[in-house]
Amino acid sequence: MSGDAIVIRPCHGVEELRACVALQKEVWNFSDAELVPLRMFVVAEKVGGQVMGAFERDVMVGFALAIPGTRSGHLYLHSHMLAVRKDYRNHGLGRRLKLFQREDALARGIELIEWTFDPLEIKNAYLNIEKLGAIVRRYNINQYGITSSPLQGGLPSDRLIAEWWLKSKRVERLLKAGTHPPFDCEAAIEVPAQIYEWKAAPDTRAKAKAVQERNRGEFLQNFSKGLAVLGYERDAQGNGRFLLGHWEEPWSYASQP
Numbered sequence: 001m002s003g004d005a006i007v008i009r010p011c012h013g014v015e016e017l018r019a020c021v022a023l024q025k026e027v028w029n030f031s032d033a034e035l036v037p038l039r040m041f042v043v044a045e046k047v048g049g050q051v052m053g054a055f056e057r058d059v060m061v062g063f064a065l066a067i068p069g070t071r072s073g074h075l076y077l078h079s080h081m082l083a084v085r086k087d088y089r090n091h092g093l094g095r096r097l098k099l100f101q102r103e104d105a106l107a108r109g110i111e112l113i114e115w116t117f118d119p120l121e122i123k124n125a126y127l128n129i130e131k132l133g134a135i136v137r138r139y140n141i142n143q144y145g146i147t148s149s150p151l152q153g154g155l156p157s158d159r160l161i162a163e164w165w166l167k168s169k170r171v172e173r174l175l176k177a178g179t180h181p182p183f184d185c186e187a188a189i190e191v192p193a194q195i196y197e198w199k200a201a202p203d204t205r206a207k208a209k210a211v212q213e214r215n216r217g218e219f220l221q222n223f224s225k226g227l228a229v230l231g232y233e234r235d236a237q238g239n240g241r242f243l244l245g246h247w248e249e250p251w252s253y254a255s256q257p
């Protein structure tokens with residue numbers, strides 16, 4: 001696959017939105033009841049959200065879905081889904097889709113895009129923190145209940161909230177220079193590379209659950225102290241490590257009451 005042959009653009013018309021639903025089904029393997037339906041894609045596009053596609057010729061190979069939100073009077077985007085077809089992954093397409101969302105948001109005067117992600121997903125964490133420059137300082141326990149997606153492995157659907165401050169120094173420097181500003185690391189939270197196989201098999205699932213519970217406690221404790229996730233490391237064995245410190249920039253929309 002050559003990345004240059006893929007065009008990123010807004011989706012147009014019901015057939016392209018239908019292709020998003022089909023790709024969603026392929027990527028997450030949700031039951032029909034848990035799929036985000038076509039109607040929601042239509043609505044997202046109409047109410048100021050984003051439905052962006054990655055197309056190889058006319059075939060959709062990735063998409064991003066975002067809906068508008070407000071917090072303390074500020075408009076922001078909540079990016080609900082990002083998907084790239086399996087054979088097209090690890091060629092920068094996920095990142096390109098996010099950067100396209102950013103350009104579109106900035107053109108509309110929006111400065112924040114948020115999304116949630118599973119703290120046990122090493123790849124997503126790396127993409128969000130290191131390649132995009134999102135920060136994290138909030139944790140939701142079992143956000144969607146226990147879902148039918150095999151990616152979730154029957155565990156509670158805990159989620160970290162990624163805040164992507166589109167005009168922050170951190171993001172601008174990362175996009176220009178490829179590195180985010182240095183910070184003093186005050187805590188680290190580990191995710192073992194085996195987490196994927198532990199989640200996948202019923203007899204090792206307890207091990208995955210134990211990691212989730214340990215890390216949940218560590219995140220909540222560190223966030224309550226005012227620390228934020230500002231870095232993410234992977235080692236040669238594929239283990240992941242969240243790095244936390246104090247974020248010095250003032251970007252924040254106070255939480256809704």
Ligand SMILES: CC(C)(COP(=O)(O)OP(=O)(O)OC[C@H]1O[C@@H](n2cnc3c(N)ncnc32)[C@H](O)[C@@H]1OP(=O)(O)O)[C@@H](O)C(=O)NCCC(=O)NCCS
Pocket residue numbers: 027080081082083084085088089090091092093094095096117122123124126127131234238
């Ligand atoms: C998450 C997803 C959209 C990323 O798409 P993608 O096109 O593969 O992303 P990119 O290629 O832009 O970036 C992925 C980065 O993670 C790295 N990566 C790949 N596998 C990894 C792993 N096991 N651990 C850590 N990092 C990994 C890639 O090497 C790449 O970094 P690099 O550019 O420095 O090499 C895609 O994997 C996907 O559709 N996953 C299933 C659905 C999902 O989880 N969506 C996100 C939550 S809504």
